[in-house]
Structure formats: structure tokens, C-alpha cells
């Protein structure tokens with residue numbers, strides 16, 4: 001039996017649009033993610049994918065229902081414990097990169113791992129950037145890099161920080177097909193080392209390379225597809 005890394009029970013999320021006006025974004029979602037799984041979350045625009053990712057990753061408390069990460073409720077923790085947990089145990093790769101503009105590309109790459117107490121060697125950075133085919137000069141400002149290069153830095157820094165669970169929101173939106181495949185290959189390798197990955201994507205080709213896909217529709221789980229293929233993912 002694999003242990004559950006994320007466990008979600010009857011999760012409901014409402015967002016307050018105005019006083020006494022709630023939008024029901026997620027309605028009664030339950031599922032478990034096991035250690036070493038590569039889960040994709042797919043579905044039409046507005047179906048609730050990003051909201052679900054935020055709820056299960058400690059960023060956004062559900063309105064009702066429970067979220068457990070490694071058996072614990074992150075929304076019950078104080079700010080210090082939550083911040084330490086987010087820094088050490090989990091990694092986020094956001095759609096809009098969230099890089100630090102005042103730093104160089106290299107410093108963006110090593111900062112989260114360094115804050116976690118890892119000594120990240122230049123050779124380790126060089127090996128990873130070579131695999132990502134990140135050819136930009138890394139000692140220039142992050143702003144000088146193209147969108148695709150910045151996305152590779154965002155992916156690389158999370159890998160270097162070495163968290164147990166990685167959450168990704170449209171991680172390859174700025175990349176060409178070749179680079180998407182490179183990133184997917186690296187993510188799949190991470191899963192074989194015991195990392196757990198949860199990825200929101202519009203790209204069904206990417207989702208078809210995950211081990212299980214959750215298909216959302218109008219805030220509900222429409223279906224859960226084991227070993228998804230392009231055919232079984234159509235929604």
C-alpha cells in the first residue's frame with residue numbers, strides 16, 4: 001500500500017465576489033494522491049483547476065471539507081510552520097514564473113535551495129541547465145531572459161530546491177514542443193525517485209504522460225483517468 005501524500009475529502013471552495021454573493025468554484029471533491037504519483041489536472045477553462053491546485057497545496061484554504069498533506073492539515077498551522085513547510089517540503093512552479101527581478105538568473109536558480117540549507121554546486125546547476133537546454137548567460141538579470149528561458153529557470157530552481165511534492169500550474173506554457181518534452185522527461189525521472197507531482201495543464205499531450213488525470217468540469221470531478229491517453233482524456 002502506498003501512503004497518501006495528499007488527501008482531500010468533500011472539498012468545497014466558494015469565492016466571495018461581493019457581500020453576500022458567493023461563487024461556487026469547487027463542489028464536493030474527494031481524492032487521494034499517493035507518494036510517487038504524477039497527477040495531472042485537466043478540464044475546460046474556468047473549471048477550477050488552478051483553484052484546486054492552490055487548495056491542495058496549502059495556498060488557499062477550502063470553504064468546507066479537508067485537505068491533508070502527509071496526514072496533516074496545513075490550514076491548522078501557524079504562519080511560521082506553514083512558511084517552513086512551504087519552503088522545505090513542497091515546490092511550486094507557477095504559470096507566471098514568480099521569479100525575483102532584482103536577482104540574476106543564476107541567483108534565482110539557487111536561492112530556494114540555498115534557503116533550504118542545500119549547498120548547490122555550480123556544477124550541479126550547469127548539469128541541470130544543460131539538460132533543460134537553458135543557453136542564456138546566467139549571470140545577467142533575470143529580466144534579460146526570454147519568456148521561455150525564464151520558465152526554464154522557474155522549473156530549474158524548484159528541482160534544485162529538491163522538495164518532496166511539486167505543484168505545477170501550466171509549467172510549459174512558454175516553451176516549444178521540444179522543450180516541453182525535455183521538461184516532461186525530467187519530471188518523470190523525479191517521480192521515479194519518489195517525488196510526487198501534481199500538474200495543472202491545458203495540454204492533453206502533457207497530461208497523457210502523467211500516471212493519473214483528474215478531469216474537472218464546472219467545479220466537479222468529471223472523471224479520473226488511470227494511465228491517460230489522448231483518447232481517454234477528451235472532455
Ligand SMILES: Nc1ncnc2c1ncn2[C@@H]1O[C@H](COP(=O)(O)OP(=O)(O)OP(=O)(O)O)[C@@H](O)[C@H]1O
Pocket residue numbers: 015017023025043044045046047048049050051052
Ligand atoms: N479570486 C477570484 N475572484 C473571482 N472569481 C474567481 C477567483 N478565482 C477563481 N475565480 C473563478 O472561478 C472559476 C475557476 O477558476 P480557475 O482559475 O480555478 O479555473 P481554471 O480551470 O484554472 O481556468 P483556466 O484554465 O482558464 O486557468 C472561474 O470562473 C474563475 O473566474
